[in-house]
Amino acid sequence: xxxxxxxxxxxxxxxxxxxxxxxxxxxxxxxxxxxxxxxxxxxxxxxxxxxxxxxxxxxxxxxxxxxxxxxxxxxxxxxxxxxxxxxxxxxxxxxxxxxxxxxxxxxxxxxxxxxxxxxxxxxxxxxxxxxxxxxxxxxxxxxxxxxxxxxxxxxxxxxxxxxxxxxxxxxxxxxxxxxxxxxxxxxxxxxxxxxxxxxxxxxxxxxxxxxxxxxxxxxxxxxxxxxxxxxxxxxxxxxxxxxxxxxxxxxxxxxxxxxxxxxxxxxxxxxxxxxxxxxxxxxxxxxxxxxxxxxxxxxxxxxxxxxxxxxxxxxxxxxxxxxxxxxxxxxxxxxxxxxxxxxxxxxxxxxxxxxxxxxxxxxxxxxxxxxxxxxxxxxxxxxxxxxxxxxxxxxxxxxxxxxxxxxxxxxxxxxxxxxxxxxxxxxxxxxxxxxxxxxxxxxxxxxxxxxxxxxxxxxxxxxxxxxxxxxxxxxxxxxxxxxxxxxxxxxxxxxxxxxxxxxxxxxxxxxxxxxxxxxxxxxxxxxxxxxxxxxxxxxxxxxxxxxxxxxxxxxxxxxxxxxxxxxxxxxxxxxxxxxxxxxxxxxxxxxxxxxxxxxxxxxxxxxxxxxxxxxxxxxxxxxxxxxxxxxxxxxxxxxxxxxxxxxxxxxxxxxxxxxxxxxxxxxxxxxxxxxxxxxxxxxxxxxxxxxxxxxxxxxxxxxxxxxxxxxxxxxxxxxxxxxxxxxxxxxxxxxxxxxxxxxxxxxxxxxxxxxxxxxxxxxxxxxxxxxxxxxxxxxxxxxxxxxxxxxxxxxxxxxxxxxxxxxxxxxxxxxxxxxxxxxxxxxxxxxxxxxxxxxxxxxxxxxxxxxxxxxxxxxxxxxxxxxxxxxxxxxxxxxxxxxxxxxxxxxxxxxxxxxxxxxx
RNA sequence: AGUCUCUUAGCUCAGUUGGUAGAGCAUUACCUUGACAAGGUAGGGGUCAGCAGUUCGAGUCUGCUAGAGACUACCA
Numbered sequence: 001x002x003x004x005x006x007x008x009x010x011x012x013x014x015x016x017x018x019x020x021x022x023x024x025x026x027x028x029x030x031x032x033x034x035x036x037x038x039x040x041x042x043x044x045x046x047x048x049x050x051x052x053x054x055x056x057x058x059x060x061x062x063x064x065x066x067x068x069x070x071x072x073x074x075x076x077x078x079x080x081x082x083x084x085x086x087x088x089x090x091x092x093x094x095x096x097x098x099x100x101x102x103x104x105x106x107x108x109x110x111x112x113x114x115x116x117x118x119x120x121x122x123x124x125x126x127x128x129x130x131x132x133x134x135x136x137x138x139x140x141x142x143x144x145x146x147x148x149x150x151x152x153x154x155x156x157x158x159x160x161x162x163x164x165x166x167x168x169x170x171x172x173x174x175x176x177x178x179x180x181x182x183x184x185x186x187x188x189x190x191x192x193x194x195x196x197x198x199x200x201x202x203x204x205x206x207x208x209x210x211x212x213x214x215x216x217x218x219x220x221x222x223x224x225x226x227x228x229x230x231x232x233x234x235x236x237x238x239x240x241x242x243x244x245x246x247x248x249x250x251x252x253x254x255x256x257x258x259x260x261x262x263x264x265x266x267x268x269x270x271x272x273x274x275x276x277x278x279x280x281x282x283x284x285x286x287x288x289x290x291x292x293x294x295x296x297x298x299x300x301x302x303x304x305x306x307x308x309x310x311x312x313x314x315x316x317x318x319x320x321x322x323x324x325x326x327x328x329x330x331x332x333x334x335x336x337x338x339x340x341x342x343x344x345x346x347x348x349x350x351x352x353x354x355x356x357x358x359x360x361x362x363x364x365x366x367x368x369x370x371x372x373x374x375x376x377x378x379x380x381x382x383x384x385x386x387x388x389x390x391x392x393x394x395x396x397x398x399x400x401x402x403x404x405x406x407x408x409x410x411x412x413x414x415x416x417x418x419x420x421x422x423x424x425x426x427x428x429x430x431x432x433x434x435x436x437x438x439x440x441x442x443x444x445x446x447x448x449x450x451x452x453x454x455x456x457x458x459x460x461x462x463x464x465x466x467x468x469x470x471x472x473x474x475x476x477x478x479x480x481x482x483x484x485x486x487x488x489x490x491x492x493x494x495x496x497x498x499x500x501x502x503x504x505x506x507x508x509x510x511x512x513x514x515x516x517x518x519x520x521x522x523x524x525x526x527x528x529x530x531x532x533x534x535x536x537x538x539x540x541x542x543x544x545x546x547x548x549x550x551x552x553x554x555x556x557x558x559x560x561x562x563x564x565x566x567x568x569x570x571x572x573x574x575x576x577x578x579x580x581x582x583x584x585x586x587x588x589x590x591x592x593x594x595x596x597x598x599x600x601x602x603x604x605x606x607x608x609x610x611x612x613x614x615x616x617x618x619x620x621x622x623x624x625x626x627x628x629x630x631x632x633x634x635x636x637x638x639x640x641x642x643x644x645x646x647x648x649x650x651x652x653x654x655x656x657x658x659x660x661x662x663x664x665x666x667x668x669x670x671x672x673x674x675x676x677x678x679x680x681x682x683x684x685x686x687x688x689x690x691x692x693x694x695x696x697x698x699x700x701x702x703x704x705x706x707x708x709x710x711x712x713x714x715x716x717x718x719x720x721x722x723x724x725x726x727x728x729x730x731x732x733x734x735x736x737x738x739x740x741x742x743x744x745x746x747x748x749x750x751x752x753x754x755x756x757x758x759x760x761x762x763x764x765x766x767x768x769x770x771x772x773x774x775x776x777x778x779x780x781x782x783x784x785x786x787x788x789x790x791x792x793x794x795x796x797x798x799x800x801x802x803x804x805x806x807x808x809x810x811x812x813x814x815x816x817x818x819x820x821x822x823x824x825x826x827x828x829x830x831x832x833x834x835x836x837x838x839x840x841x842x843x844x845x846x847x848x849x850x851x852x853x854x855x856x857x858x859x860x861x862x863x864x865x866x867x868x869x870x871x872x873x874x875x876x877x878x879x880x881x882x883x884x885x886x887x888x889x890x891x892x893x894x895x896x897x898x899x900x901x902x903x904x
Numbered sequence: 905a906g907u908c909u910c911u912u913a914g915c916u917c918a919g920u921u922g923g924u925a926g927a928g929c930a931u932u933a934c935c936u937u938g939a940c941a942a943g944g945u946a947g948g949g950g951u952c953a954g955c956a957g958u959u960c961g962a963g964u965c966u967g968c969u970a971g972a973g974a975c976u977a978c979c980a
Contacts, residue, residue: 006942202980219980233980266980275980284980345979392908396975399907403976493975530973561928563918567973571916573929580942591939649918653927668939676938760946767934767946803937856924863923868960877923884924 001593001711007586009551012707017134023728027141028482030733031076033723039075040483041067042464042516043140044491044499045148047086048126049093054525054533054559054570055492056129057136057543061559062520062648063490064138068699069643071139072736074721078483079139080467082146083126087416087456088183088351093125094118094415111414111451118415122147132544137552137702139732144479146467148459149417152474157459158420158433159472160510165421165431169367170409172421172429174296176283177361177408178347181304181319182354185412186363188455189405190498191350200344204272204337205330207232210248210257216241217337219271221344222281223330224322226251227310228299229258231277233288236262238273253329254311261292280360296360302412304357319357364410364419364452371505372404378504378514385489385504385519388646389565393496393521400497407502409455416453423448433472461502464515475511484511488518488646496521520646523567525559530569541570553701554579560700561652581656582704585697588664589708592690595675595683596713623755623794624670625685626748631662632692637739639696655696663693666756670797687712691719692737706731751790755798757824758791762802765820765831768845775836776805782813783827791827804831821846821898823891830898839902846899850892857888 024030028038041063046056063079071077094117098104106114133140146153164170178187203223206215216232232249234241241260248257265288266275279289280298289296299310306314306322314322330336347356378384379398387393410419421431422438424445432438438447459466468484469477484507491500500519507515524532527539534540546555549572558575562568621629635658642650667689668675674682691712698705709715709731717729724733762779771777779802781791788809791798795807813821815830818837822829860881863869870878 005940221980271980273980277980282980284978342979392975395908400976524974561918566917567910569916571929574916576942577928580940583942584940587940587943589939594939653918657927664939665944672938764946770934773935773937773945859924863961866960869923870960872960873923881923 001596003586003590003593003711005587005590007551007583007704009547009553009582009703012703013135013137013547013552016703016706017137020139020730020732021134021142023730025727025730025732026079026139027143028076028078030727031071031074031723032726033074033076036074036076036723038078038482039067039070040078040080040486041488041490042080042467042486043082044489044495045082045084045146045460045463046129047089048083048122048129048147049086049089050083051128052132052136052543054541054543055522057546057555058522058525058559058562059490059492060133060136060138061556062522062646064136064556064702065560065648065651065699066488066490066643067139068702068732069736071732072695072698072721072734074723074735076482076723078141078144078479080144080146080483081130081133081138081140081142082463082467083129083148084456084460085122085147085149085416087411087413087453088185090118090121091413091415092183092351094121097121106414114414135544135547135552137556139702144467146463148456148463152469152471153459153462153466154417155433155473156462156466156471157417157454160462160506161420161454161458162431162433163472163510164366167370169370170364171367172362172364174360174362175365175408176281176286176358177363178356179302179304179359179361180349180352180354180356181302182352183349183413184302186361186408186410187349187356188408188457192347192356193350194345195348195353196343196345198341198343200342200346202271202340202342203327204339205252205276206335206337207249207251207276208335209244209260210250212247214244215335216244216249216260216274217272218274218276220276221342222323223326224306224310224314224319225278225281225299226276226326227254227306227314227322228278228280228297229276230279230289230294230297231258231292232260233263233266233275233277234260234273235264235266235268238266238268240268240273252333252335253313253326261288263288263291282358286360298360300357300359302359363408364421364450364454366407366409368404368406371509372401374508375401375404375501375505378508382514384514385500385516388518388520393493393519393565397496397501401501407455409458410450410452411455412451413453416456417459419450419452419454421450423450457498457502460499461506462510464503464507465511465513470511472510480511485514486516488520489516490520490522492522492524518646521565523562523565525562526567526569528570533570541572546572546575550575550579551582551703553704554582556702557581557652557656557700560648561656563649564646581660582701584660584664585694585701585704586708588659588668589690589694589711591668592675592683592686593711595678596687620681621685622671622682623748623751623790624667624797626745627752628662628667628689629743630745630749631658632689632737633739633741633743635662635739636692636696636737637741640736640739643699652700655693655700659693659697663689666752669801673796673800687714691715694731695734696737698731698734702732709734751787754787754790754824754826755794758827758829759798759801761822761824761829762798762804762831765822765829766803769820769833769837769841771833771836773803776803777831777833778806778808779804780808780810780813780815780819780830780832781827782810782830785811787826817901821895822849823894825887825891828894828898843899843902846895846902850895850899853888853892853895857885857892860885860888 067077067079095106161170178192180187200221202219202221204217204219205226206217208215218232229251244260245262247260249260251258265284277285277288279286279294280296297309299306301307304319306317308315349356420433421429423429424442424447430438430441432441464486465484468479470480503515507513527533529539531537531539554575557578635654639651639654671682675686694705694709717725720733721735727733791809798807813828813830815832818834819830819832820837820842864881864885
């Protein structure tokens with residue numbers, strides 16, 4: 001069979017994914033073994049507004065590698081896909097669209113119509129990322145695709161809410177919250193990020209003390225909030241202010257009198273030692289206010305303009321305009337002490353970067369005490385989830401749980417799960433799964449539903465079990481039984497608290513199980529500049545572009561080659577290396593297929609059992625066959641072990657070097673002559689190894705391996721894992737190599753290494769003396785009897801690969817003076833080169849070899865003459881070094897005598 | 905401020921019970937050898953950030969220093 005000269009990724013990608021999906025290969029139902037163990041992963045649901053970025057590509061690759069690997073091993077495998085409704089993001093898209101297309105605001109069309117539009121937006125644009133996942137080759141079960149606002153998932157949300165409410169674990173209350181004036185919604189602490197600004201100012205304001213000519217100076221970064229001050233606090237132990245405590249201050253610009261109070265919260269060392277207290281606009285002040293029973297004076301509207309309580313002069317002004325005006329007014333009154341430059345970190349909205357305003361507001365909260373304890377118990381008692389890598393995530397995760405605060409779950413949006421709470425005319429609250437239920441509780445009174453929706457992460461927190469059918473009304477399903485706990489969660493650090501922790505707690509609480517056993521935390525793929533990829537930096541790399549340029553398989557295996565958890569700078573060259581590798585695989589297979597006809601008869605019709613039997617007949621195998629079998633088996637075993645430990649980069653290294661070094665560079669070259677000559681057994685064995693190599697590569701490079709595997713003579717559903725015997729032939733259902741120890745062959749490896757070393761040394765002589773390959777020379781080898789036989793048995797290969805025309809094997813070397821010489825662990829080598837050799841250079845060459853050995857020998861001698869080492873180090877180690885010492889001494893001796901013979 | 909991570913070849917990075925420092929790319933020389941020039945062969949290149957300690961032995965363990973980064977908290 002003749003195939004294209006280079007691998008064309010596009011063709012393989014389009015054809016194969018469609019076939020796999022349409023044949024139902026991704027669904028667990030493809031597994032026909034009723035006793036098969038389950039393996040499951042739920043995808044971290046990407047935002048419906050999202051498009052694929054490199055972080056997804058990395059995580060999806062790892063999840064797919066695991067899924068394909070386990071599927072091939074015969075597990076009943078489920079990788080469940082889906083998307084998240086992404087409250088604020090979608091809301092913003094729809095608002096923008098509305099403004100652009102119709103010049104309308106949400107209020108103009110009303111809630112119902114707005115939500116309708118949002119759904120429409122989702123239908124139109126929400127599957128960008130799922131289509132991109134198909135391109136990635138993600139073997140997710142699309143028949144089980146979920147969306148956080150699906151009917152059943154929404155019911156789960158309401159049920160969870162009601163249960164938590166009934167238990168008192170959800171409450172409504174007036175608290176200082178993080179308010180985003182642009183998105184006009186409250187944010188949880190985790191959705192607030194920090195930005196450092198050097199342009200901050202620290203403003204010192206003087207407040208006149210009543211019935212006194214004294215003033216007390218407070219410092220603030222937000223002067224406009226002074227309009228809401230209801231006290232000035234000092235430390236009770238601060239001698240400077242002791243006499244002022246209990247007195248009143250005349251708050252400028254407001255005509256209000258506020259008390260001077262003493263509170264331990266105030267650090268006498270900082271600033272002026274006196275702090276303005278604004279309970280409605282600062283979390284710390286709020287607490288102080290509670291302790292001292294202070295008025296909570298709200299001076300801002302929810303769009304961050306000042307309200308009526310701020311006074312007529314300020315009402316309607318934006319907070320930053322009001323800030324300037326306050327300072328101006330103080331200056332006019334002569335009460336502005338000074339304004340210092342001050343580096344400040346500001347809380348900003350994670351999404352829109354607007355400065356977040358701490359503001360007093362009535363919101364819904366989840367009390368985290370019980371849930372936190374559940375999370376802590378899981379991690380401490382069961383080590384669930386088990387993090388990879390464990391450092392630093394176990395510690396960070398645990399510490400975060402230990403300091404967990406209540407979770408603000410209401411959001412002032414229209415898109416999302418509307419809070420299942422209703423109010424009567426008096427403001428009494430009734431919580432129920434449905435309006436009817438709430439009404440019943442309210443005794444039939446007219447009710448209106450809370451207009452807020454729940455934090456998006458509330459529904460994602462249920463993802464591990466809501467996607468498997470749990471909705472509170474239905475609490476047991478076959479999928480829940482089979483796939484929960486899921487085996488592993490693969491995600492990034494950024495959502496460890498937002499999502500990972502909450503899913504662990506809520507799954508434990510509502511299903512009584514751990515959500516996932518293991519948790520792989522990937523690193524961050526950084527831009528070429530070493531900074532996280534971002535639109536504003538313009539350093540992003542689009543995975544789709546990489547797919548187009550280098551192919552999906554090359555991109556995947558490159559991503560898998562990054563050490564788990566480590567950040568890495570993006571590097572096109574890395575992908576290019578694996579693109580080249582893909583081409584190498586293609587061409588190695590191309591060579592094999594060129595001679596496939598010869599083996600068809602023997603091979604294509606053989607069953608796996610017959611092939612295994614063939615393998616048993618060791619006598620029919622050459623040294624190279626036994627060697628490659630051993631290498632393949634050891635590679636497979638190590639590969640499985642690496643994947644079990646989520647050491648993807650190790651796994652990639654193993655298959656990469658096995659394929660390129662062992663299989664291409666040595667095995668194919670060693671057997672080439674016989675294959676080309678039409679030796680059926682040689683060809684059959686070649687396919688036998690190629691088939692295994694492709695199966696090991698498949699989880700990383702699904703398209704290429706499928707494309708080739710289906711072309712292999714004899715590849716059929718007979719090679720499937722027994723669980724998939726009924727399905728159409730595909731490498732993705734073929735049995736994953738286990739690395740059977742019965743193929744381990746240390747003798748073959750030792751002998752082959754000896755032959756390889758010999759060939760390399762001869763090549764080295766040719767390269768160093770710079771002898772054209774056109775010159776065919778004779779190679780003399782002296783070795784012990786055992787290796788004489790090994791070399792003799794592999795004479796043809798040695799001659800071919802060393803480009804020699806004659807091999808003389810003996811007990812000792814018998815060569816003319818004009819010979820180039822070298823030693824290996826098992827042999828000494830000489831190549832007579834009359835007329836081609838420069839004696840001075842040859843001396844130098846030998847001298848160099850001796851020197852290299854001498855450096856090592858001296859170190860060994862040093863160690864072995866150290867009594868402490870010999871007595872304290874393990875006996876095996878000492879023995880090992882002694883052997884090496886003997887070997888080097890022997891080699892040095894040979895080289896030295898070679899050198900001397902040059903001088904004769 | 906607290907916690908943690910990182911610093912290894914020119915570049916990007918591997919390196920788990922402490923035991924002769926590795927890969928890819930780049931680089932040098934040679935090679936149109938019937939799978940592959942997106943290739944082959946043979947090389948060169950490292951005081952493992954610095955200092956001290958533990959140890960027979962430290963890239964690996966401990967402490968300190970310097971640089972880079974992450975997270976958490978606070979910032980009147």
